[in-house]
Amino acid sequence: MHIIVPIKQVPETSNVKMDPETGTVIRAGVETVVNPLDLYALEAALRLKDANGGTVTAITMGPQQAVKALKEAVAMGCDSAVLVSDRKFGGSDTWATSYTLAQAIKKIGAFDLIVAGERATDGDTAQVGPGIASWLDLPVATYVAKMEAAGTGLKVERLVEEGYQGLSLTLPALVTVVKEIASVRLPTLRGKKRAKAMDIPVFSTENMELDPSRLGLKGSPTKVVKIDTPKVTRGGKTVQAGDDESIEKAVDQLLVFLEERGLA
Amino acid sequence: MSFVWTIAEQYRGELKQVSFELLSRGRKLADKLGVKLASVVIGDGVSEERMNELIFRGADEVYSIQDPRLADFVCESYARILTRIIKTYRPSIILAAATSSGRTLMPYVAVQAHAGLTADCTELDIEEGTGNLLQTRPAIGGNIMATIKTPDHRPQMATVRPKSSRALARDTSRSGKIIAVSVTDDMIDSRVKVLGYRRDAVDFVNLEEADVVVAGGKGLKKADNFALIRGLADALGGVVGASREAVDRGWIAYPHQIGLSGKTISPKLYIGVGISGSIQHLAGIKTSEAIVSVNSDPEANLHKIADFAIVGDAFQVLPAIVRRLEQRKKETK
Numbered sequence: 001m002h003i004i005v006p007i008k009q010v011p012e013t014s015n016v017k018m019d020p021e022t023g024t025v026i027r028a029g030v031e032t033v034v035n036p037l038d039l040y041a042l043e044a045a046l047r048l049k050d051a052n053g054g055t056v057t058a059i060t061m062g063p064q065q066a067v068k069a070l071k072e073a074v075a076m077g078c079d080s081a082v083l084v085s086d087r088k089f090g091g092s093d094t095w096a097t098s099y100t101l102a103q104a105i106k107k108i109g110a111f112d113l114i115v116a117g118e119r120a121t122d123g124d125t126a127q128v129g130p131g132i133a134s135w136l137d138l139p140v141a142t143y144v145a146k147m148e149a150a151g152t153g154l155k156v157e158r159l160v161e162e163g164y165q166g167l168s169l170t171l172p173a174l175v176t177v178v179k180e181i182a183s184v185r186l187p188t189l190r191g192k193k194r195a196k197a198m199d200i201p202v203f204s205t206e207n208m209e210l211d212p213s214r215l216g217l218k219g220s221p222t223k224v225v226k227i228d229t230p231k232v233t234r235g236g237k238t239v240q241a242g243d244d245e246s247i248e249k250a251v252d253q254l255l256v257f258l259e260e261r262g263l264a
Numbered sequence: 265m266s267f268v269w270t271i272a273e274q275y276r277g278e279l280k281q282v283s284f285e286l287l288s289r290g291r292k293l294a295d296k297l298g299v300k301l302a303s304v305v306i307g308d309g310v311s312e313e314r315m316n317e318l319i320f321r322g323a324d325e326v327y328s329i330q331d332p333r334l335a336d337f338v339c340e341s342y343a344r345i346l347t348r349i350i351k352t353y354r355p356s357i358i359l360a361a362a363t364s365s366g367r368t369l370m371p372y373v374a375v376q377a378h379a380g381l382t383a384d385c386t387e388l389d390i391e392e393g394t395g396n397l398l399q400t401r402p403a404i405g406g407n408i409m410a411t412i413k414t415p416d417h418r419p420q421m422a423t424v425r426p427k428s429s430r431a432l433a434r435d436t437s438r439s440g441k442i443i444a445v446s447v448t449d450d451m452i453d454s455r456v457k458v459l460g461y462r463r464d465a466v467d468f469v470n471l472e473e474a475d476v477v478v479a480g481g482k483g484l485k486k487a488d489n490f491a492l493i494r495g496l497a498d499a500l501g502g503v504v505g506a507s508r509e510a511v512d513r514g515w516i517a518y519p520h521q522i523g524l525s526g527k528t529i530s531p532k533l534y535i536g537v538g539i540s541g542s543i544q545h546l547a548g549i550k551t552s553e554a555i556v557s558v559n560s561d562p563e564a565n566l567h568k569i570a571d572f573a574i575v576g577d578a579f580q581v582l583p584a585i586v587r588r589l590e591q592r593k594k595e596t597k
Contacts, residue, residue: 122403
């Protein structure tokens with residue numbers, strides 16, 4: 001079984017800083033990590049490999065530095081990795097990103113399954129996974145909390161509003177997984193050594209089959225018009241509740257607050 | 265004339281509330297553009313009576329696509345149908361709910377339709393002069409609000425969080441057309457089969473569609489103390505949520521988790537109990553209408569963004585709130 005895992009390098013969320021002048025995110029000097037939700041995709045893919053044999057390939061699109069994320073994936077146990085990188089890919093929205101990644105996956109060759117994270121913690125769209133499936137005309141299951149190989153196909157459970165929805169899919173297919181799927185393993189020392197020594201191939205406009213009108217900022221249907229920084233504080237009320245009397249008073253005030261808002 | 269469309273959601277023939285919420289968003293946009301508003305119902309066994317409800321709540325037209333094979337959401341089949349009718353009717357704007365099905369269907373279709381798609385919009389408006397859809401959404405864990413448009417491609421597609429808008433008042437004097445679209449075999453994808461649903465009462469919760477969410481965190485100290493959270497949630501007619509810390513400690517199951525690696529919610533009322541308020545957790549609750557925090561730590565982050573903060577011991581404060589709510593219920597009876 002050949003499994004491909006698309007991952008993304010994101011700024012570490014707890015360190016996100018905003019430029020108060022421009023209202024944009026300061027990316028320079030900010031630690032980057034593998035999107036935390038992609039770690040579950042890597043884990044799920046590696047577990048399928050452990051159970052059924054096969055290989056796992058990690059792929060990411062980003063600047064040259066994104067190779068760091070791929071090395072982490074290899075250290076966890078991925079067999080190979082591919083960096084998709086070109087200045088012309090810059091500014092891609094989810095439509096152009098999913099196109100470019102789908103073309104890169106075609107270039108990798110035959111595969112049985114693509115396992116992606118539920119969404120990235122920076123863009124937070126959850127659109128690239130289903131987008132890749134659409135470009136490659138694959139059946140898709142999102143929000144997968146449980147998965148197992150079943151004959152020539154795959155059986156999954158999706159976490160949806162009504163509960164867990166059981167699905168069977170034929171392969172090849174694409175799934176996106178949620179945190180519940182498995183707890184993530186740590187990289188091994190052997191894995192780290194392998195990752196360090198590994199030469200990771202770069203896919204670019206030089207060696208990929210691409211429609212230039214579908215790339216980067218120019219090929220993206222959506223455009224960002226403006227960015228605002230919402231104010232963080234709501235200017236709320238704070239009450240102290242220490243002894244019995246102040247607790248009762250706090251509850252009084254809370255009920256008044258809820259009534260005023262039509263909430264109780 | 266270009267249309268504004270909303271994608272209605274159904275489960276076992278019943279329309280979900282979010283279908284009506286989307287219509288209030290869509291009505292505003294359609295009126296600004298001076299175009300018709302249509303709702304698309306893909307499913308099985310949705311009665312004409314129920315489809316009329318969509319008209320009473322703002323739709324001018326309803327596209328009805330029904331077949332036993334469409335009873336459950338299967339992305340590939342739904343996407344084929346939607347892509348097909350987009351090509352036929354050429355809508356200008358399509359709104360869907362940011363639910364597990366909406367967030368799967370819309371990107372799948374946007375690729376086929378070469379459309380711009382914006383996830384999880386909190387505000388939608390029409391740009392003066394151009395008539396472009398302006399879509400505002402939180403990103404980077406809610407630290408920024410980005411406004412996005414799709415100038416050169418149609419349709420313009422967006423998903424909207426459940427509970428982020430209110431349905432319009434039911435107006436039975438409204439009339440509209442129900443247009444049945446026939447289903448052909450080539451619209452049905454046989455690669456995916458729905459096997460069924462499992463709903464464990466203890467482990468499962470529908471956080472995104474709840475009006476009131478009471479969430480517990482590390483401050484609760486142990487699993488048993490979630491009974492306090494359940495008590496308050498029951499008293500308010502709400503559901504139980506949790507911080508990542510509580511889930512990772514095994515106090516409560518993952519479907520309850522709120523935040524960056526869990527659910528993003530926009531309830532009318534969120535009450536966080538013993539939750540310090542990490543950036544990751546706040547990202548999941550920022551669009552709540554009202555935020556209440558109960559925590560003995562006066563420096564808790566959640567207190568700072570709360571509309572109403574109680575600095576006190578949850579083990580004393582929560583029972584006091586529940587007592588009072590119950591007392592009041594008795595009095596009003």
